[in-house]
Amino acid sequence: MSDAELTVTVTGPVATVVIRNPARRNAMTAAMWRQLPVLLDGLEADPAVRALVLTGADGTFCAGADLGDLDELLEAGDGSIAVAAEERLARFGKPTVAAIQGACVGGGCQLAVACDLRLAAEDARFGVPPARLGLVYPAPTTHRLARLVGPSAAKHLLFTGELVDAARALRIGLVDELLPADGLAARVDALTATVAERSRLTVAAAKEIIDGRADDERVAWWHGQVRASGEAREGVAAANERRPPRFGWTPPASR
Template sequence: MEPQLSHRVADSVATVVIDHPTKRNAMTAAMWRALPPLLDALAADPDVRALVLTGAGGTFCAGADISTLRGSPETAQALAVQAEEALAAFPKPTLAAIRGHCVGGGAQLAAACDLRFAEQGTLFGVTPAKLGIVYPASATRRLVALAGPATAKYLLFSGELIGTERALRTGLIDGVLPEGELDKRVAEFARILVSRSQLTQAAAKEFADGRTDRDAHWADRARGNTDTAEGVTAFLERRRPRFTWSVSTSG
């Protein structure tokens, strides 16, 4: 089977799967190119309220397919950055479900997600120093924001791998699950995400990511929106709210 990004949508959750098992799900140039338009389509789908990114089989993503770096490493890196930025800009909650290896470009994609859950025993690494590559500025800053400058420098300077214990301690990941329980926990948490107000999530995502140019936009959306009225009414009536505001249709 050709390396590909497959996806499915079920119960308001889009699941994107990195599928290149012969090379531990390494990303080819074609896969990097395919991710932004796929994300655009899923962002525009009102049936999608959250996105899960994972890898096929027993690993998440071992990075970029090194064979793609022989011709033009600059072009390959530019494609990776475009994919990373498209994932970071996805307007709905994103969750990386990680097992096996999450290395190089895989760590770049995982860091671009809003949240990361990993299976016990997963290994993380950022390995450009092994290849003499300057890691992208955007990816470096995102790594520092997640794990702090000390851990980011450790990973970038050495190219060494770290386990789930250190990754959790430093904030690189948000949860560690025993073997065999990752998919269950991700499904449970995704159900929580899709049950919440997308208005709250969309605004919080932009604020948390440091955008300062959208304060007025979200203040305007907050005035008189149906989600607030529904949330308050549902709380008083002791029932689950039925939120209807959608970033796909409302912006």
């Protein structure tokens, strides 16, 4: 039986998915790439889950794709199971946070960039190594990386395949916050708790719009949801009364 797996725990409104493959520094196997979208489908459908954290076991985020499955990953190109898992993570309907320690390389960086936010420990190291392996980084992944860090920084990462430290990752926008290793978990807990308290409507709409997945009709639909739900009236009343808001909007069935 393989020790390579993705495990899920749900604590209050936050689900945590842990990448675990101790023999290969948490590299993602083909089975794990296939497993991720299935897990995400279940968590997205769970109304109790308000946010998702993706992290790695034992002080390492993910050292990439397990190259024992290289032929299978190469055969499909941009239609690979790795790209499918990345795209499903990027489309996850609730806020996602990558909590990163140690190596975040290749497929690991691919998953981290697909999350909404990235918090890293000071010992984290990042790399995008296709040029060292003779591979072409998938086009959706390359575009997502370039949107995040800018064309020049993306080219540097891709052209050189060099590892960059957490401080540089913060400077180029690859991570959002940098923490001492012993403070990362507490900060992730605090951030996700804050997000979970906010209006689901606001957060879901913001995610769609920022990610470029909401056309004019969809934006109008979101504004209609605000009017119909009473969410804004409750938020303003709570602010005036100096009390926590009691937001009640829940996502309708997927369009």
